[in-house]
Amino acid sequence: MENLGRNWYKFSRNPMSIVGLCTVSLVVFLAVFAPLVAPYPQHASAFVDFANASLAPGWRYPFGTDVMGRDILSRVFFGFRFSLTMGVVVLTLVVPPGVTLGLIAGYNQGTWLDTVIMRITDIFLAVPPLILALAICSVLTPNLFNAMLAVSLMWWPWYTRLVYGLASTLRNEFFVNSAEALGASKFHIIFREILPNCISPIFTKMSLDMGWVILIGSSLSFVGLGVQPPKPGLGTMVSDGARYLPDQWWISVFPALAIVVVVLGFNLLGDGLRDMFAAEEV
Amino acid sequence: MSFFAFLVRRAIHSIFVLLGLSVVIFVISRIMPGDPARMAVGARAPQWVVDNLREQMHLDEPLYAQYYYWLRDALHGDFGISLVTRRPVADDIKEFFPATFELALLAGFINGAGGIFLGTVSARHKDKWIDNIVRVISYLGVVTPSFVFAILFLLLFGMALKWMPTMGRLSPVVSRPPTITGLITIDSLLTGNLTAFLDALWHLILPALALAMGGLAQEARITRSTMSDNLTKDYIASERALGIPEKAIMRKFLLKPSLIPTVSILGLDFAATLSSAFLVELIFNWPGISRYGINAMLRKDLNAIAAVILILGVVFIVVNILVDIVVTQLDPRIRLAPGRGE
Numbered sequence: 001m002e003n004l005g006r007n008w009y010k011f012s013r014n015p016m017s018i019v020g021l022c023t024v025s026l027v028v029f030l031a032v033f034a035p036l037v038a039p040y041p042q043h044a045s046a047f048v049d050f051a052n053a054s055l056a057p058g059w060r061y062p063f064g065t066d067v068m069g070r071d072i073l074s075r076v077f078f079g080f081r082f083s084l085t086m087g088v089v090v091l092t093l094v095v096p097p098g099v100t101l102g103l104i105a106g107y108n109q110g111t112w113l114d115t116v117i118m119r120i121t122d123i124f125l126a127v128p129p130l131i132l133a134l135a136i137c138s139v140l141t142p143n144l145f146n147a148m149l150a151v152s153l154m155w156w157p158w159y160t161r162l163v164y165g166l167a168s169t170l171r172n173e174f175f176v177n178s179a180e181a182l183g184a185s186k187f188h189i190i191f192r193e194i195l196p197n198c199i200s201p202i203f204t205k206m207s208l209d210m211g212w213v214i215l216i217g218s219s220l221s222f223v224g225l226g227v228q229p230p231k232p233g234l235g236t237m238v239s240d241g242a243r244y245l246p247d248q249w250w251i252s253v254f255p256a257l258a259i260v261v262v263v264l265g266f267n268l269l270g271d272g273l274r275d276m277f278a279a280e281e282v
Numbered sequence: 283m284s285f286f287a288f289l290v291r292r293a294i295h296s297i298f299v300l301l302g303l304s305v306v307i308f309v310i311s312r313i314m315p316g317d318p319a320r321m322a323v324g325a326r327a328p329q330w331v332v333d334n335l336r337e338q339m340h341l342d343e344p345l346y347a348q349y350y351y352w353l354r355d356a357l358h359g360d361f362g363i364s365l366v367t368r369r370p371v372a373d374d375i376k377e378f379f380p381a382t383f384e385l386a387l388l389a390g391f392i393n394g395a396g397g398i399f400l401g402t403v404s405a406r407h408k409d410k411w412i413d414n415i416v417r418v419i420s421y422l423g424v425v426t427p428s429f430v431f432a433i434l435f436l437l438l439f440g441m442a443l444k445w446m447p448t449m450g451r452l453s454p455v456v457s458r459p460p461t462i463t464g465l466i467t468i469d470s471l472l473t474g475n476l477t478a479f480l481d482a483l484w485h486l487i488l489p490a491l492a493l494a495m496g497g498l499a500q501e502a503r504i505t506r507s508t509m510s511d512n513l514t515k516d517y518i519a520s521e522r523a524l525g526i527p528e529k530a531i532m533r534k535f536l537l538k539p540s541l542i543p544t545v546s547i548l549g550l551d552f553a554a555t556l557s558s559a560f561l562v563e564l565i566f567n568w569p570g571i572s573r574y575g576i577n578a579m580l581r582k583d584l585n586a587i588a589a590v591i592l593i594l595g596v597v598f599i600v601v602n603i604l605v606d607i608v609v610t611q612l613d614p615r616i617r618l619a620p621g622r623g624e
Contacts, residue, residue, distance in 0.1 A: 122295075123302030127595045130557035131575075132306070135587050138579030139314040215427050219561055222429050223576050235429075242433060242565065246441035253437070256430040263425040 011276040020268025027262055031080035038074035046230040054248050064250035066241065072250060075232035076258045082233045083262055086148055086217035087210040093152040098159025099202060103190045105160065106167025118164065121157040129154035130216055137225040144233070147226040151216055155209070162205060166198045200277035207273050211266035218259050234259050285610065292606060296599050303595045304356070308349050310591075311584045317341075318584060322365055356592065362585035366577060371589045374574060379593065380464025381451060382559055382570030387465075388486050389493035389555050394548050396494065397501020398541065404502065405509035405540075406532065416502060423499025428558035432492035432565040439488060446488045449567040456481045489566040493558050497551035504547050509540040542613045549605030556594050 011017050035041045049069030057064040063072035105117040124132075129151070136150035170176060171194065179193050218235030220226035227233025229240060234255045241252025312318075319335040320327075336342060339362075340351045355361070361371035404416040440448035451466055452458055459470040459478050467486070470478035512518065513536065521531050556572075563573040571590055578586035 119298065120302070122299050123306060126299045126303055126599060127591065128553035128557040128598065130560065131591055131594055132310075134560060134576070134579055135307075135310050135591050138582060138587060139310055139584070211425065215425075219427060219429065219557075222427075222561055223564060224580060238429065238433065245433070246437050249437055252433055256427075256433055260422070260426050260430060263427075264422070267421070267425050 007276050011272050014272060014275060016268050017272025017275065020265050020270075020272055023261060023265030024269050027080050027265060028084065030077045031084050034074075034077040034081055038071075038077045040071040040074045041078075043070035043074045044078040044232055054244070054251075056248075057250050057254075063254040064248070066237075066251045067244065067248070072237070072254050075237060076234070076255055079232045079234040079237060079255060079258065080262065082144060082221075082227050082231070083214045083217060083259070086144070086151070087213045087266075089148045090152050090155060090213045090217075091206055091209060093148070094155040095159055095202065095206060098156035099163050099195070099198070101156070102160040102163025103167050103194060103198075106164040107171050107186070107190050107194060109168045109171065117160065121160045121164075124154065124157040125161065130219055133216065133220060134223065134225055137220055142225040142228060144227050144231075147217060147220045151213060151220070155213070158209075159202070159205070162201060163198055166201060167194050170194050170197055200273075204270055204274045204277060207266055208270035211263040211270070214266070215259065215263050234262075288610065289607070292603055296603060300596065300599060304353055304592065305349070307588050307591050307595075308352055311588045312345070312348070314582065314584070321582065321584075322363075352588075356589075361589035364578070364586045365583040366581050366586065371585050374586065375571060375589055375593060376464075378569060378571040378574045381568060382563065382572055383597075384465040384467060385486060385490055385493065385563070385568060385570060386552075386555050386559060388490040389497075390548070390552065392490055392494040393497040393501060393551060393555065394544075396498045398505050398544060400498070400502035401505025401509060401544070402532070402537070404506040405513065408506075408510050408513075413506075416506070420499035420502040420506075423495045424503070426495065427561070428492055428496055428554075429561035429565060431495045432489065432562045435488050435492050436565060447485050448488070451482060451485050451569065452478065453481050453485075489562050489568055492562050492565075493555050496554055496558065497548070500547060500551055501544050505540060505544045508543050509536060512536055512540050538612060542609055545605060545609050545612065549602040552601045552605075553598055556598060 011021075030037060034044070038044070047068065047070050049065075051069065052061070052065050053067050053069040055061055055065040055069075061071050061073065063076065065071055066075075101117050101121075105114045105121075108114050133147070133150040133154050136153060137147055140146040140150070167190075176189060176193055179189050184193070217226055218233070218238070221233035221235030222239045224236075224239065227236050229236055237255035238252045238259070241248065241250075241255070244251055314321075317332070317336075319332050319339055319341055322339075323331050323335060340348050343351075359372050361375070363369065364371045364374055367374055400416050400420065404413045407413050435446075436448055439446045447453060456478050459466065459473045459475050462469045462472055466482040467479055470476070470482060518531060518536065521535060522528075559570065559572040560576055562568070563570045564576060567573075571593065575587065575590035575594075577583075578590065
């Protein structure tokens with residue numbers, strides 16, 4: 001625990017890491033407490049108030065209202081919920097199998113197991129992830145759940161690739177050799193000896209990936225294959241509003257900026273973590 | 283390993299990957315609940331039509347046989363009939379692919395040239411204000427989705443300032459040059475039609491810029507970091523000691539070794555360009571293969587979806603082989619190194 005202070009020092013040396021941490025914390029707070037902090041929580045789903053439709057940003061509606069008269073700010077807060085859910089669920093589904101496969105392939109480097117796993121990984125890495133995710137979403141019913149499923153199917157190879165590289169160097173280290181000499185089981189070596197040494201790069205990648213998964217998720221929603229209206233997905237809101245450009249620019253511009261803020265936050269946080277772990281190894 | 287052996291290895295690997303990809307695509311196109319034949323002809327078609335089509339599509343045979351027929355036809359350039367356009371998918375692809383290719387080509391150029399330029403400037407003036415500006419821009423570029431760029435550009439340059447056209451490949455008043463390559467800029471140059479060339483280029487710029495921004499930012503960051511790493515190396519110090527002007531050092535000794543990671547990333551970034559095209563084409567109403575693909579996806583047009591993904595997969599793989607060749611030309615060490623070539 002005495003490392004905590006030192007790690008915090010390394011993390012906070014770069015003020016941008018702090019900005020990232022604050023942004024992410026704020027977004028998580030707004031998402032979790034959206035029903036309490038949103039000025040008009042009832043505007044999050046189907047709601048019509050034509051008297052206040054298409055209002056420009058002002059005191060009552062800081063981000064303006066859409067053509068149904070719904071408060072964009074409230075909808076953005078609820079939109080964070082979908083984005084964060086997407087990120088958390090996808091990473092939860094993707095990291096364990098991706099990491100395990102990478103560990104197995106890396107530890108058994110040069111064997112048929114390595115070849116099979118890494119060749120399959122290559123196939124999935126051969127197509128841009130968004131394109132295959134779009135295709136999978138489209139043949140299933142477009143909704144948030146299937147979008148998460150599709151992105152997960154595309155995302156695990158990145159972890160396999162990352163961990164494979166780490167594991168295939170770590171397996172020649174002395175501590176692995178000595179564990180082998182002591183007769184430790186493969187399971188023990190892979191998960192107790194090698195895995196703990198891969199944690200910091202995995203952790204860093206997860207933080208960066210939160211941003212990327214959210215970005216891909218909002219892209220899916222944007223083309224109509226993710227969160228479905230009237231639910232306030234950030235990408236969904238941008239594409240709804242795009243029809244009313246340029247006169248009612250606020251309908252799509254504010255949700256678009258919200259996406260940028262979330263992705264930026266996770267990226268800055270991820271970079272901060274990387275700095276922290278990198279300094280640790282020196 | 284000789285260069286030739288390297289190429290052969292790379293080609294074999296690519297063929298393997300493409301075969302795997304075709305299996306994945308085939309599986310995707312068959313996991314959809316429901317009868318593909320019924321979907322193709324619609325709910326009101328009589329049963330005998332469905333039965334005929336089932337036989338035609340080999341749907342009564344086992345999956346591996348279906349895959350065999352599908353792959354055989356695909357290799358012959360036959361992707362079946364599109365449900366949306368009611369034409370052979372191959373014809374649709376021929377019509378829409380050049381538009382995307384033209385766009386991606388310009389985007390790739392902006393991406394590489396702009397990224398290397400910004401990265402070089404940034405590395406040269408490290409920690410000065412210009413470096414900081416470039417760094418902030420490239421950070422924002424990386425985290426901003428392409429469709430957000432597209433909407434902001436459209437709004438700002440297309441609608442508010444009215445500098446740029448916002449839709450399609452040509453103005454309605456300009457007649458399209460005869461199709462030779464399908465790339466309007468090239469075709470108009472070949473036929474000596476300067477008006478069409480300028481108009482087509484003018485239409486290309488905003489969508490290409492929106493497509494390129496993410497990659498450009500990435501390239502700038504990578505170029506900056508490799509360059510500033512290389513700047514601290516001994517050979518640069520000794521050249522400085524010899525009194526070679528800074529500009530000449532930059533151009534002659536620093537640029538080439540520093541470009542290797544940038545060029546490698548350029549190939550991977552092409553993935554981002556191809557995926558972003560799906561969103562950007564939608565916004566700029568660009569009649570390309572990605573917009574066609576999205577429409578196919580929204581209407582569950584399986585033949586078209588499978589063809590679009592397969593074609594884009596092939597393009598991506600070919601581009602990455604080209605990139606590998608360029609990288610080996612830049613850095614002979616990679617050719618000699620054993621292993622996977624990663």
